[in-house]
Amino acid sequence: MGIIEKMRLDGKKGFVTGAARGIGKCTASGFAEAGADVAIVDLDYDEAVKTAAEIAEATGRKVIALKCDCTDKAQVEAMVKAVVEELGGLDFCHNNAGICINAPAEEMTYEQWMKVININLNGVFLTDVEAGKYMLTHGGGSIINTASMSAHIVNVPQPQCAYNASKAAVIQLTKSLAIEWAKRGVRVNSISPGYIGTDLVLNSPSLVPLIEKWNAMAPMGRLGKPEELESICVYLAGDSSSFTTGSDFIVDGAFTCF
Numbered sequence: 001m002g003i004i005e006k007m008r009l010d011g012k013k014g015f016v017t018g019a020a021r022g023i024g025k026c027t028a029s030g031f032a033e034a035g036a037d038v039a040i041v042d043l044d045y046d047e048a049v050k051t052a053a054e055i056a057e058a059t060g061r062k063v064i065a066l067k068c069d070c071t072d073k074a075q076v077e078a079m080v081k082a083v084v085e086e087l088g089g090l091d092f093c094h095n096n097a098g099i100c101i102n103a104p105a106e107e108m109t110y111e112q113w114m115k116v117i118n119i120n121l122n123g124v125f126l127t128d129v130e131a132g133k134y135m136l137t138h139g140g141g142s143i144i145n146t147a148s149m150s151a152h153i154v155n156v157p158q159p160q161c162a163y164n165a166s167k168a169a170v171i172q173l174t175k176s177l178a179i180e181w182a183k184r185g186v187r188v189n190s191i192s193p194g195y196i197g198t199d200l201v202l203n204s205p206s207l208v209p210l211i212e213k214w215n216a217m218a219p220m221g222r223l224g225k226p227e228e229l230e231s232i233c234v235y236l237a238g239d240s241s242s243f244t245t246g247s248d249f250i251v252d253g254a255f256t257c258f
């Protein structure tokens with residue numbers, strides 16, 4: 001089989017969390033374009049339905065929308081069950097739902113801290129393990145988690161200690177699961193994007209004024225585009241990455257190089 005054929009996802013089934021918009025929407029679109037059937041999983045069901053219809057129309061693949069709060073164990077269990085029933089299996093997933101709250105540590109409430117940790121870390125744990133349980137007993141699979149360059153550096157000037165800590169933990173969770181499941185056919189990797197022009201940044205009144213500062217620090221002088229994360233995720237989801245597990249892929253236009 002040639003390399004391009006090996007990179008395709010024909011016949012595979014997967015889900016993406018936080019896929020109604022932003023990075024998840026783009027990777028879901030990439031998976032479908034590569035031949036997979038995909039579930040768009042999000043808290044925001046109305047937007048997930050629109051995204052699913054858009055990707056189905058553009059790619060001709062089966063694309064479904066599922067409402068799920070990734071921090072709720074029962075909802076995650078029901079979501080994975082629905083993916084398997086409606087798509088006919090589960091070969092890969094991109095656990096990507098996440099939020100950021102900017103506040104100085106001494107002013108951050110415990111509720112704010114917990115909200116970030118709950119979605120960015122506990123939600124990834126719940127979805128990884130629920131998907132992993134299915135994959136371990138059904139011929140293996142590939143799990144991709146969204147970490148961040150904030151796992152590797154402390155962003156400035158905005159204070160975001162909970163986000164940075166949650167994303168560093170996602171990388172160690174990724175490596176831990178990769179080791180636990182390495183001999184059992186389930187691969188687990190993460191991506192660490194730099195600043196990407198999505199709602200998380202562009203709809204945040206506190207972050208928008210900082211874009212110029214970040215761009216001045218960025219070797220490429222600009223934000224990344226969500227579609228610039230598609231190819232790495234398509235690679236990780238498919239069989240051409242069969243020896244790749246426990247790795248984190250920084251996609252940040254060299255932001256963290258100095």
Ligand code: NAD
Pocket residue numbers: 017018019020021022023024041042043044068069070071096097098099100119123146147148149192193194195196197198199200201
């Ligand atoms: P976004 O805000 O554009 O989209 C996030 C989506 O996640 C939304 O549709 C939201 O409804 C959904 N979501 C939030 N909480 C959820 C929950 N509990 N259960 C299910 N869905 C939920 O954000 P984005 O920029 O596309 O970010 C996606 C991921 O990438 C996040 O984990 C984020 O931390 C990470 N990331 C983003 C950037 C960036 O600069 N945009 C950089 C590095 C990493």
